[in-house]
Amino acid sequence: MAEVETRRGLSEAEAAARLRDGQGNASPDGSSRSLWQILAANVFTMFNGIVFTGFALLLVLGRWQDALFGLPALFNTVIGVVQEFNAKRTLDRLAVLNAPSARVLRDGAEVELAPERVVLGDLLVLRPGDQVTADAKVVETDHRGPRGLEVDESLLTGESDPIRKAVADEVLSGSSVVAGTALAEVVGVGADSYASKLTVEAREFSLVKSELRGSIDRLLKWISWALIPLILVVVNGQMMAFGGWQAALASGAWREAAVGTVAAVIAMVPLGLVLITSIAFAVSGTKLARDQVLIQELPAVEGLARVDALCLDKTGTVTTGEMRFDSAIELAPVPGWEAILGSIGTDPGANGTARCLADPYGSRPAVEIAAEVPFDSARKWSALATTGFGSAPDRAAPDGACAPGTWVFGAPEFVLTGTDSDAARSALRRTGALAEAGLRTLVLAHSPEHIGEAEHPELPAGLTPVAILTFREQVRADASETMAYFKKQGVDVRLISGDDPRTVSAVAREVGIEHSAGIDARTLPEDIEELAEVLEREHVFGRVTPRQKRQMVHALQSRGHVVAMTGDGVNDALAIKDADLGIAMDTATPATKAVARLVLLDGRFERLPGVVAEGRRVIANIERVSKLFLTKTTYALAIGLIFGLLAWAFPFLPRQLSITDGLTIGIPAFFLALMPNADRYRSGFLKRSLSFSIPAGIIVTAAVLTLHFVARAIGPFTEMELQSASTLTLAGIALWVLAVLARPIHPFRVLVVLAMYAGLGLVWAIPFVRDFFQVTWLPDDLGLLVVGIVAVGIVLVEILRAWHRRRTAA
Template identity: 75%
Template structure:
């Protein structure tokens, strides 16, 4: 395309401006920087508490009791390495799949990376392009009411296309939906909308979600409770040593400090956030290997929560490749073949129109017609042909190609030819063919800011097109039905055509709903969406309204699409999914991009999300059980002025074997459990009683030891360690169900690790544990057995509670 003779910048001048900092470079926002990853994993409140305790014990010469600092450091390193690995993978994919800009250089249209666009460049804009820098329109390829049509919905929320003429500004982040043209770049980088829109769309962010908000709320509770708990524990430990004065004078304060540090460290659920972040990162990499790009890692959780999936028919259920089928002549008007050939050969022709280039491209095309570009809202495009003495060119007047119902929506039954044409179009649509009508009028459109249909339009020909249904579509939709995900097929095509395709992939839909009959009220629209599944003639505004209507009714909505007209709905959906063929604007706002465009990736995507959230819930119960018994033990032993029953090094055994090591494996294992809301309530409903069972068992051991009379401090600590480990390991065994060979191996390995601590003399001496006397050993075994029974009863109650609540929700 060549417009006013603009040649654009020379390559040398563009390079000079780029070197001078006038490029469109913006920070890579697809993930956090290495420094941000380090800061997020290292400089945390809980790490501060842990490493402060670590430093105190080192200063006291109790390095053996400071071992908890090493796992904390190791966990932090793992978190940094895992997330940085995920960052590199996702950044590499983001670069490979980044949109490009089309500019004039040395008079030639070339595609360059977005950041290489410089001030003064001439953008070459075509239908479907995202404007990559703020620019001033220099020229368009047609004048009059047509102009260059730009969708600014991502900036303003208004889905109506805005017509741009010479000297008008086009803003980065907007999208070209009609026409072609050139525009001179006037703002780049951080000064333009693109820097804000694209960076925000691709930024690593903690997505608002139940999982994240629940964990954040929990950590806030723990943080507020830590300060008073530290005072209670410190005072209790000093009182256990004979009081503050005696403890300080005798040097027993050292043991009190060690006990206080052990109690405080036990309260901190250090690994919960870490394991969650790693699970997200690993899932991001796993999906990337399946050609699914996660633009925001925590969006993985959104995959599990989806219960309403809105699909665009074209490119999702079908391959998106249109093939011209046949033409049915209705009325003979000179030159109609040339009109179709011109429309099919236009640079901004959509996929359907391009199918006309081959069968009609050889016919004589009109000379310099005025073009009315296709608009997804009005569903038609047109040519205005001027009078010409040459009778071989198409007849003068206005030629319109579009959806029959839209081209003749105001015609009624005034003309039998129109009535017959619409009836024939209906029969063709019912067979599953996409049907367009070519109409002609000898009059021009009325002068208007918005293109209007001319008067006296009459049908000339019906054209049918076929789409190939994806081989995997039926199987994929069956999966969603089995998983309780409601599917809505939304398309701009004739509802009868959409319904025919939907039936071909197994959906039960006798007929599709014409979106033009849908109410504007969101509550009424939501009620219809609950019962109907297939919709045709849907406008971009209605796609957005459908997303909002479903959300208002409590659904978690995923929206797939590839067109510019899908972008706003994809952005507003809980989970936006773009196909590989999507326009740049659509990819920019989607949280997921199917890089190979395969719809059969979707079950794996949803399953991955459900695996993550189900495993995080399982692991969170382990951490919350520990936090519960740590707080309870601290309160009871502190208020009763009992010595804390563990050394920090002994807690390192129980933490590592019952939580730390198995949590990493359990968080990454397969899990097919469906998502259910109420994550935090369910976790606390199990963890608090489980933690109290452990606390009661330890109180019983302490009381029994005092009754026996001759129990040494090391024996009491050993008995307490065995009691805690025995019950906590059974909590692990319960949460590792349903039974799986690898889960069984994990639990048995942890039991073996505990046995080794007592069997190996070096480990026994290092951790300061000993074999128990006969009476104390029997009592510990009986307490652990009782604890195991109580945990099993708790599990049964918890499962019944979940089951009854699930049934109540379904009812």
């Protein structure tokens, strides 16, 4: 790389050339999936292949009236694509809004640029509050002035203490300048930068783990495999019902056989279950978006309802990331100590902890400072030399004056350790006790000796501890209430941080987390099984590295826990990605938001209980309506198989199945899926659904078979009369299945069920509707047979309900 002139930087021509050569700072796309990937995942599925093949066949045969089932499949696909694309677009917009600007030297002048316009070799101009936009090497600092360069790398490492940087040291992209200024030459851009390397693995797309979606996908897989032999049986049965293959092909009856085959096959697929599930997720996503919760992937709304282990990153999640002043304990009556604290707090280059002193002490009279030693994260103290009212021990201090000499402010164990006095030992004992209580403690000490500016300053002799200052992290106002909610709901909370375990422990106690003795993560075992054992016992951890956060997620998952992880830094990204549900705060880096399933856009921790409640509503309602769909799948499979083996014509037209599907499943399921439901989550959704649906489907199958056996014995009936009787028999029992699943009784649910009965009556009462669906009024004897069979079916469904309730309650 060509040498860059320190005070001029690159020329605009050089920068443009390097940008063209691919040496710009463009970061890899952080979006979860591209538009094409979203389309492919939602369109090219086996489910859609089955449905749209049948749809196309009926259109070719000119039976568009029987192809109505294609519309729900189309709506399902559109809803999935639109919802996921909207989430992607929102997230991309967030990334743009959160991107910092960069300040560089070009042709000797400072220029502000978008981060992606920075090129290799640019000179970054770094000042307090700036975020470093590319990896760079410090070429010049103001170390000869009052303070050097210090950066906060907490978003990368989890450590909240600032790091001092000297010439030739590297500053990493994603870190922030907290004190001092510097010029730094860019040495790593785009995908080669530290932050990008850390998030490459995290940005690989993976679907959120969803029991609902997993169960539905598993069902579709089973049904798809079952369809291969069933289609052969059904096709053969339909052709034989029209006089055999040769006769059907010669007479054109194969067309009717094809329609019957499509009706049987499509009936076997739980057509609306995927649609209703997608609608329920989409409605929940829209509702949560109004509450400033971004759902990146539809089933993520289910995730938090299933979580039983919630790992919280302390800084930025439970706390606001800011320190607050707690108290001052005066140890010695040295004049002017409060004014010194005011000077420290109002210094423009003060770090976050020191700035907390501005409010309580900033109004004190200004102090005349003769010399200053800036705070250094390695030595853990800063110092001010003051002139005052004289050094004679018998000279009294005038009002408002400050004792002359040197004032040292910093960590007690660094400031007082070399001071052998009773006062210093007593102060260390007191600060130790306060630290054990989780408070961050600093000490202000005074020496009559003067300290001058030096490259490597040393503490003056004769230091006397004057005051102990305590600080607390600013805990979010909603944190305690949210923790109480999770405790009540049986969710185990673990607080994880890169900070001192004692500090983390204090925050844990403040928000009501039990077992809050902090564990130093440096003592944790490497073995996953041993780590899992520790995590089952302990709940508060400090000094946790990004790698350990990820290991903790894996260890909890190895014990069967459903794990949620919150965070805001790049260091949290991998753990958030691997968790069953990743949650990013509003302050999170764009890369962390890109891999999270939920983003709290306003950073309000209290939103999480609302997400839990919404997830539980979705799970409980989808389980309810899934029993309707799986009952239909069961009787469709059974009827198709039995009628095919008996070589009987399939007893329904596709349009007639549209009646039963719409009235007994589709329309009521839509309302039931969106109703309030506070049932707690229980695993085993698929097992419970099938244990009800399979017997219910067998009841319906037995009813339709009984109808056909008896009808063939009591007299000849037309094909339309038998199809109409079959439709009424199926609808009558399936509507009672709906009535059973709609319990406990609720006025709205009762209204929905009654409306479906009324709808069935209207199909027969309105002539043109009756003609469209090709149904007719039944002869008396056939009508009485239908009523008797439906009555027996209702009784059997009630018996099934009682048995199922006892079984699932056990």
